[in-house]
Amino acid sequence: MHLRWLMPGFVALLAATPMISFSQFRDDGMSLGIKLGTIFSTMEENTSPFGFGGRGYFRHKLAPRLRGEVGIDFGQMEDDNFEALLIPLDYRFLFTPFIGQTWAPYFYTGIGAMYYETEKVSPSGQVQKASGRSGFIPVGAGVQFMTDDRIAIEVSAGHTFSFVDGITSYSALEKGNYWNAMLGVSIVGEDEDQDPDKDGLLTKEEKRIGTDPLDPDTDDDGLTDGEEVRKYKTDPLNPDTDGDELKDGQEVKDIYSSLGMPLFASATLDFRLTEEMTLALVQSGGYRTDPLNPDTDGDKLTDGAEVLRHKTDPLRPDTDGDRLSDGDEVLNYKTNPLQMDTDKGSVDDGTEVRRGTNPLNPEDDVPKEQPLEIEVGKAIVLEGIVFEFNKAAIKTESEPVLNKAYEILRDNPGIEVEIHGHTDNVGKASYNLKLSQARANSVKQWLVKKGVDGNRIGTRGFGFVRPIASNDTEEGRQINRRIEFVRVR
Numbered sequence: 001m002h003l004r005w006l007m008p009g010f011v012a013l014l015a016a017t018p019m020i021s022f023s024q025f026r027d028d029g030m031s032l033g034i035k036l037g038t039i040f041s042t043m044e045e046n047t048s049p050f051g052f053g054g055r056g057y058f059r060h061k062l063a064p065r066l067r068g069e070v071g072i073d074f075g076q077m078e079d080d081n082f083e084a085l086l087i088p089l090d091y092r093f094l095f096t097p098f099i100g101q102t103w104a105p106y107f108y109t110g111i112g113a114m115y116y117e118t119e120k121v122s123p124s125g126q127v128q129k130a131s132g133r134s135g136f137i138p139v140g141a142g143v144q145f146m147t148d149d150r151i152a153i154e155v156s157a158g159h160t161f162s163f164v165d166g167i168t169s170y171s172a173l174e175k176g177n178y179w180n181a182m183l184g185v186s187i188v189g190e191d192e193d194q195d196p197d198k199d200g201l202l203t204k205e206e207k208r209i210g211t212d213p214l215d216p217d218t219d220d221d222g223l224t225d226g227e228e229v230r231k232y233k234t235d236p237l238n239p240d241t242d243g244d245e246l247k248d249g250q251e252v253k254d255i256y257s258s259l260g261m262p263l264f265a266s267a268t269l270d271f272r273l274t275e276e277m278t279l280a281l282v283q284s285g286g287y288r289t290d291p292l293n294p295d296t297d298g299d300k301l302t303d304g305a306e307v308l309r310h311k312t313d314p315l316r317p318d319t320d321g322d323r324l325s326d327g328d329e330v331l332n333y334k335t336n337p338l339q340m341d342t343d344k345g346s347v348d349d350g351t352e353v354r355r356g357t358n359p360l361n362p363e364d365d366v367p368k369e370q371p372l373e374i375e376v377g378k379a380i381v382l383e384g385i386v387f388e389f390n391k392a393a394i395k396t397e398s399e400p401v402l403n404k405a406y407e408i409l410r411d412n413p414g415i416e417v418e419i420h421g422h423t424d425n426v427g428k429a430s431y432n433l434k435l436s437q438a439r440a441n442s443v444k445q446w447l448v449k450k451g452v453d454g455n456r457i458g459t460r461g462f463g464f465v466r467p468i469a470s471n472d473t474e475e476g477r478q479i480n481r482r483i484e485f486v487r488v489r
Contacts, residue, residue, distance in 0.1 A: 031059045033154065033186025039075045039086075041178040049084065051077030053180055059094070064193065067094045069108070077178070081121045084167060086178075088114040088160070090138055101196050101214055105143045108158070112136050116167045116176075134164035134176060144186070152188045157181045200226020211236050222249020234291045244294035245304025251291040289314045300327025312337045321386065323350030323478050335359050340386065346400030351383050365400075379420065379484040385443065392438035394446060402446055405485055409452045418458040419443045420484040424477035425464040437461025443483055458488065 039053040057071030068091065075086040090112025096104050117131040140158020147153060162176030192204035199216035201209070211218040211225045218225050221239035228236040234248045235241045241248050289296040289303045296303050299317035306312040312319040312326045319326050322340040329335040335342040335349045342349050345362025352359040384401040387394055394402075409417065421436035421443075440459035448454045469476035 030061070030189040031152075031186045033057055033059075033152075033184050035154065035156065035182035035184030037180060037182030037184075039077055039178050039180045041077065049077040049079045049082055049178075051075060051084075053086075053182070055182065055184070057186075059186075061193075062093075065096050065099075067096070067106075068092070069094055069110075075178075075180075083119045085117040086114060086167075087116070088112050088136060088138075090136070092138060099194060099196060102146045103143060105141070107141045109137065109139045112138060114162065114167075116164075118167055130167075132164065132167075134162050134167060136163060137161045140180075144188075146188070150187055152186050154184045154186055155182075156184075197225075199224040200230060205229075209236060219248075221247040223252065232291055241291050242294040242303075244289075244302040245308060246287065246289065246291075248291040251287055251289040251303065253288070287314055297326075299325040301330060310337060318474065318478070320349075321478060322348040323475050324353060333359055341365075341384070341397060346384060346404070348384050376487050376489065379486045382443075382483045382485050385483045387439055387442070390435070392435065392442045394442050402443070402450075405443075406447055406450045406452065409447065409456065415487055416456045416458070416489040418460060418486045418488050420486055421459070421461045422466055422480060422482050422484065423464050424480045425467070425471040426477065429463055429465075433461055433463035435461070436463050439483065 033056070035055045035057075037053055038050065040050045053073060053075035055071050055073045057069050059067050059069045062068050070091050071089075073086070073088045073090075075084075075088075077084050077086075090110050092108045092110030094106045094108045096106045098104070112135070114134045114136050115131075116134060118129065120128045120130075122128065138158055138160050140156055142154055142156030142158075145153045145155075158180055160178050160180070162178075164176050167176035192207070193202055195202055195213075197212070197214050197216040199206075201211065201213075203213040206213040206225065209225075209229065216224045216226075219235075219237055219239040221228075223232065223234070223236075225236040228234045228248065232248065232252055239247045239249075244251075287303065287307060294302045294304075297313075297315055297317040299306075299312075301310065301312070301314075303314040306314040306326065310326065310330060317325045317327075319337050320340045322329075322335075324333065324335065324337075326337040329337040329349065333349065333353060340348040340350075341359075343358075343360050343362040343365070345365030347357070347365040349359040352365065357364040382401050382405060385394065385398040409415070419440040421438075421440035423432040423436050425432075437459065438461070440461055444454065444457045444459050447457060464471070464480065467476075467480045468482075469479040471477050471480060
């Protein structure tokens with residue numbers, strides 16, 4: 001056919017076009033490309049005209065998942081008795097159901113007009129030539145693979161429905177339809193309104209911030225860039241925003257419930273981190289600390305120092321409940337912030353510091369001589385008696401103080417006492433009244449089991465109606481949670 005020479009020239013023109021215009025489209029979500037492949041049709045005569053085709057196209061964005069494409073094709077197909085030259089020009093709509101980090105499938109349809117020339121040889125040897133124009137509808141699918149941030153390889157296949165019969169087959173009665181399968185390359189402009197790494201930030205936002213639009217967690221701290229920017233206000237380029245040695249992701253995670261603890265447990269009164277709980281926290285990460293504050297609980301130790309070195313609770317300034325902050329214990333008094341009574345001398349560290357004795361020396365915890373005379377009606381706080389959280393069960397570290405109370409009753413058989421239980425003001429009044437009574441009863445039971453006549457001991461629970469310190473601070477509430485020893489006769 002006399003137009004055969006058009007094919008190589010057309011391909012050369014397509015190849016040159018993207019390079020000329022590349023700089024114009026790199027930042028607008030547009031793309032230019034070429035494809036080469038095969039075109040073919042099927043006929044009832046069991047022959048299949050087959051040939052080569054090419055396409056050059058320009059795409060632009062219509063919506064987040066919809067692009068428009070204008071393109072021009074060139075195709076030649078032939079068999080023993082038939083040849084056809086096709087030059088279609090069309091506009092297509094490409095729908096992309098999803099966009100991966102390196103690939104994106106699409107479906108297309110559209111409308112176009114085609115110039116064609118055909119040459120047919122009849123069985124008698126007569127040559128019939130025809131040319132003209134026809135409308136057509138293209139449909140098909142493809143997939144685009146990104147080789148880097150600008151170049152994409154594309155594979156597609158489709159079908160063309162012509163409005164004129166006989167232009168792709170020997171028989172004039174055959175529909176003028178044909179198939180195509182093509183492979184191509186395109187220069188892709190970046191669509192800055194997309195979120196290819198699915199981190200909750202658009203590409204244009206990530207460019208402004210400096211994060212990687214193809215990496216959902218640029219600083220590798222366990223939080224997506226979008227979570228850091230929108231939810232936690234942390235720095236997505238710095239894994240430890242507040243510089244406390246804990247990654248931002250570790251700080252904001254809540255794994256307390258997985259340890260069998262209620263939500264906000266570590267901020268609840270009387271809560272203690274056991275060694276097993278602390279180990280689980282360190283191994284899993286997730287401390288619910290403030291990633292913007294290096295010392296969440298304000299105890300003068302950074303969250304990282306508490307978790308990684310001292311094993312204290314970064315959400316509680318006084319982990320062991322001895323009324324000394326973890327920072328004071330570690331930095332000032334050199335006591336153990338995980339143990340109420342570091343020297344195991346029967347008096348907790350906080351009491352020793354306040355009365356001026358050495359919390360590292362057990363010999364000065366209890367006076368050498370216990371006075372035998374106790375004033376009637378005077379309440380004596382039994383400092384050092386502690387209970388399980390929200391329970392009346394006495395902890396074993398309370399025994400030295402209870403033994404002193406037992407010795408007083410044993411050595412003074414003529415006196416009668418009343419055990420008073422008190423709580424802070426957290427929770428309902430009825431609940432605290434019941435808890436304070438139960439704790440007073442537990443102390444009596446301990447003394448009776450030790451050998452004291454139960455008729456000499458009464459018990460009363462007051463709940464939180466008789467505070468001796470302010471309930472507005474943790475230290476004050478700790479003081480108000482107490483057991484008192486009162487002589488009544």
